[in-house]
Amino acid sequence: MNSIAENLNEIKSSIPKEIKLIAVSKTYPPETIMEAYNAGHHIFGENKVQELVAKYEALPKDIEWHLIGHLQTNKVKYVAPFISLIHSIDSFKLLQEVNKQAQKNSRIIDCLLQIYIAKEETKFGFSFEESTDLLSSSQLKELKNIRIVGLMGMATNTDNTEQIKNEFKSLSEFYKKLQTLNLKLEFLSMGMSSDYKIAIAEGSNTIRVGSAIFGKRNYH
Numbered sequence: 446m447n448s449i450a451e452n453l454n455e456i457k458s459s460i461p462k463e464i465k466l467i468a469v470s471k472t473y474p475p476e477t478i479m480e481a482y483n484a485g486h487h488i489f490g491e492n493k494v495q496e497l498v499a500k501y502e503a504l505p506k507d508i509e510w511h512l513i514g515h516l517q518t519n520k521v522k523y524v525a526p527f528i529s530l531i532h533s534i535d536s537f538k539l540l541q542e543v544n545k546q547a548q549k550n551s552r553i554i555d556c557l558l559q560i561y562i563a564k565e566e567t568k569f570g571f572s573f574e575e576s577t578d579l580l581s582s583s584q585l586k587e588l589k590n591i592r593i594v595g596l597m598g599m600a601t602n603t604d605n606t607e608q609i610k611n612e613f614k615s616l617s618e619f620y621k622k623l624q625t626l627n628l629k630l631e632f633l634s635m636g637m638s639s640d641y642k643i644a645i646a647e648g649s650n651t652i653r654v655g656s657a658i659f660g661k662r663n664y665h
């Protein structure tokens with residue numbers, strides 16, 4: 446088995462260097478994260494607020510933390526002081542709460558809209574139409590302490606690579622369409638361990654990779 450440093454090296458050398466790599470450290474203990482940190486990787490993603498806050502407190506303060514999982518409005522206050530990027534904005538109500546907590550912390554918090562592209566019932570997110578409406582709404586302009594800087598999507602969990610490719614392609618085309626509407630988006634967050642190569646081929650510039658770096662995860 447490769448070390449974490451070797452896995453990181455292998456992934457980084459196989460992707461264009463302008464791709465942003467989020468090392469998804471959910472379920473792995475702080476010591477494991479430190480192996481990646483000591484290998485020079487300082488960008489990590491977590492999907493649960495409680496776990497994220499505990500790790501933020503335990504680990505070096507120059508880590509850039511990303512929240513990639515569903516965020517409940519009543520938990521925004523715990524991450525607002527330090528979060529770098531929230532990938533998982535899935536309602537306007539959540540965005541309003543992020544804005545409110547950002548204001549309390551005198552911060553501007555960068556956010557991605559999570560877009561629903563998978564053929565699965567359980568995935569959170571906006572449809573293309575809902576997100577277009579949101580991005581062009583006057584209500585959004587009132588939220589001065591958040592910035593929408595891109596989109597995030599997850600493909601269906603399937604072995605059908607053609608389907609995964611088509612789902613990523615649809616999000617990538619939507620992202621490009623928004624650019625032509627002069628919405629200055631920087632991040633297209635799509636791709637995980639199993640599908641990041643397909644995602645990059647379809648235009649992703651931000652990948653969220655966990656098990657390919659840290660090894661198999663133990664869910665309990």
Ligand SMILES: *Cc1c(COP(=O)(O)O)cnc(C)c1O
Binds near residue numbers: 492636656
């Ligand atoms: C867990 C997770 C990932 C990473 O998954 P791996 O298969 O371990 O690479 C990426 N994105 C989200 C939203 C996740 O919850």
